[in-house]
Amino acid sequence: MKTFGRRGLLKRTAAPTAPLLLARRSQADTEAKIEVLVDEGIGTISPDIYGHFTEHIGGVVYDGVWVGEDSAVPNYGGIRKELVDHMKRLKPSVVRWPGGCFADSYNWRDGIGPRGKRPKRANFWMYSDFLRTADAEKQLYEPNHFGTHEFIHFCRLIGAEPYLAANVRSQSPQDFNEWVDYCNAPAGKTSLAETREANGSRDPFNVRFWGVGNESWGCGGGFSPREYAAEFIRFISWVPSFGERLSLIPAGPNGGIPGGSLDWTREFFERLVERDPGMLNRVYGWALHYYCGTAGEAIDFSESDWYTLLTQADGMEDLLLNHWAIMGEYDKHHRVKFVVDEWGAWHRPGSEVDPTHLFGQTSTMRDGLIAGLTLDIFNRHADKVAMANVAQLINNLHSLFLAHEDQFIATPNFHVFEMYSAHYNGESVRTVFDAPEIQTDPDDKQRKLWGLAGSASVHGKELVLTVVNPSVDEARETEIVVHGATILSGSARTLAEDDIHAHNSFEEPEAVTPTDSLLEVRKGKLVHVFPPASVARLRLDLA
Numbered sequence: 294m295k296t297f298g299r300r301g302l303l304k305r306t307a308a309p310t311a312p313l314l315l316a317r318r319s320q321a322d323t324e325a326k327i328e329v330l331v332d333e334g335i336g337t338i339s340p341d342i343y344g345h346f347t348e349h350i351g352g353v354v355y356d357g358v359w360v361g362e363d364s365a366v367p368n369y370g371g372i373r374k375e376l377v378d379h380m381k382r383l384k385p386s387v388v389r390w391p392g393g394c395f396a397d398s399y400n401w402r403d404g405i406g407p408r409g410k411r412p413k414r415a416n417f418w419m420y421s422d423f424l425r426t427a428d429a430e431k432q433l434y435e436p437n438h439f440g441t442h443e444f445i446h447f448c449r450l451i452g453a454e455p456y457l458a459a460n461v462r463s464q465s466p467q468d469f470n471e472w473v474d475y476c477n478a479p480a481g482k483t484s485l486a487e488t489r490e491a492n493g494s495r496d497p498f499n500v501r502f503w504g505v506g507n508e509s510w511g512c513g514g515g516f517s518p519r520e521y522a523a524e525f526i527r528f529i530s531w532v533p534s535f536g537e538r539l540s541l542i543p544a545g546p547n548g549g550i551p552g553g554s555l556d557w558t559r560e561f562f563e564r565l566v567e568r569d570p571g572m573l574n575r576v577y578g579w580a581l582h583y584y585c586g587t588a589g590e591a592i593d594f595s596e597s598d599w600y601t602l603l604t605q606a607d608g609m610e611d612l613l614l615n616h617w618a619i620m621g622e623y624d625k626h627h628r629v630k631f632v633v634d635e636w637g638a639w640h641r642p643g644s645e646v647d648p649t650h651l652f653g654q655t656s657t658m659r660d661g662l663i664a665g666l667t668l669d670i671f672n673r674h675a676d677k678v679a680m681a682n683v684a685q686l687i688n689n690l691h692s693l694f695l696a697h698e699d700q701f702i703a704t705p706n707f708h709v710f711e712m713y714s715a716h717y718n719g720e721s722v723r724t725v726f727d728a729p730e731i732q733t734d735p736d737d738k739q740r741k742l743w744g745l746a747g748s749a750s751v752h753g754k755e756l757v758l759t760v761v762n763p764s765v766d767e768a769r770e771t772e773i774v775v776h777g778a779t780i781l782s783g784s785a786r787t788l789a790e791d792d793i794h795a796h797n798s799f800e801e802p803e804a805v806t807p808t809d810s811l812l813e814v815r816k817g818k819l820v821h822v823f824p825p826a827s828v829a830r831l832r833l834d835l836a
């Protein structure tokens with residue numbers, strides 16, 4: 294996995310382009326220090342950064358989200374009740390659907406009308422190499438029982454906005470326009486609005502977020518960046534809005550390949566601006582994908598694998614900075630932000646809870662730390678990241694939940710998302726982390742990872758600070774200093790287990806859960822110990 298220099302900085306700062314300014318640790322008795330500069334705002338942390346993604350693949354939709362109205366599994370109109378109840382705890386803001394690669398094979402018309410009459414199709418993943426390694430039988434055919442109405446129902450149940458991905462590879466701009474019409478036309482005003490009403494929804498769905506294709510360099514059509522830019526322009530020209538300000542999202546680069554696919558960004562923006570610089574106003578966000586891969590196996594990995602994967606995940610930060618710099622060459626005022634609409638670890642098969650769950654994997658503490666450090670990166674770049682969607686919500690890559698038939702569990706990723714939801718709508722502020730670096734490979738002194746990293750946000754008189762300690766065996770006693778305010782009191786929630794492989798299972802659903810504690814603040818001074826291999830969230834009351 295490629296990294297982009299900048300590794301080995303002793304101090305991690307929430308504003309990486311600003312000069313490092315702070316003094317060395319003042320306390321001889323603490324080995325680490327976190328300094329929060331509450332007056333140095335970076336940007337508001339959008340709850341959309343904590344978004345989700347559900348694709349028609351393996352066990353995500355069928356078995357995960359959708360169990361059917363007649364199922365013995367408790368459900369709300371066919372949607373798994375336990376999933377909805379857990380999602381409500383996160384107050385999620387946005388969910389992407391129906392893909393992923395599936396989106397560029399999907400005909401939205403297949404998923405409307407009486408469920409029993411909907412066509413059965415070959416699923417996109419039917420012939421993929423990936424399926425050769427899985428028990429494919431149940432995944433081959435798409436029954437279309439979960440379509441636009443069911444997805445919108447799911448979003449309404451959990452209080453999230455829908456983000457639909459349109460098919461660019463195998464459909465036309467006309468099909469796209471008509472899906473927008475079906476979703477957003479006022480009641481009774483178009484024939485498609487009448488069809489929607491006949492299908493049970495008189496009121497428009499008012500869908501704002503629309504992806505225009507997915508991974509158009511690969512499964513989404515194999516376009517060159519310039520070809521894709523031309524398709525994007527064709528798709529968004531004159532799309533009916535019906536009064537809704539559509540947020541249109543072009544398919545961005547594959548951050549997982551060496552170099553991070555910078556050419557895709559350069560050539561797309563070049564072509565767009567060449568056509569008309571005003572086109573930048575039509576782009577809501579640039580959809581970067583980054584899977585940090587794996588090291589070892591999902592559950593069975595060495596300490597060295599642990600550090601390797603955390604380091605790979607940390608590559609997200611340089612990826613954002615590198616693409617941001619290129620975007621700035623064409624979009625000087627940075628109108629276009631990032632929509633990182635797929636991210637997470639991608640382990641080899643073998644830990645899925647059911648063989649029909651293509652890409653299903655069990656998330657351990659390692660994945661929990663990846664979730665924490667990635668969300669911290671997004672928070673630190675709140676001025677650049679408008680939305681992000683972890684891949685994928687349930688029974689898939691970096692999932693928050695695993696479910697099969699009537700069994701359901703939350704993974705460490707869920708707990709991290711719940712802890713980090715305290716950042717929603719806060720002002721991200723510059724924070725400097727100073728902790729001994731970790732030498733991640735005993736034979737290679739050059740391979741190092743930061744000792745502590747995280748992010749902070751201000752919410753009136755409350756400061757939320759999230760911190761990842763990647764060391765497998767060292768706790769970090771840390772002095773926490775807030776410049777520009779005084780700490781009065783505080784509490785901590787910590788996700789930490791003795792075993793770095795710890796994970797939840799149907800047999801032990803609560804093996805990994807966070808613990809709460811009160812912080813001891815003495816005369817405005819706070820020293821906190823971050824346990825090894827942990828993710829922590831501190832809430833501090835300020836004066």
Ligand code: AHR
Nearest residue numbers: 392393394395507508684
């Ligand atoms: O999330 C699984 C797949 O990974 C998605 O369908 C695709 O967009 C990506 O390559």
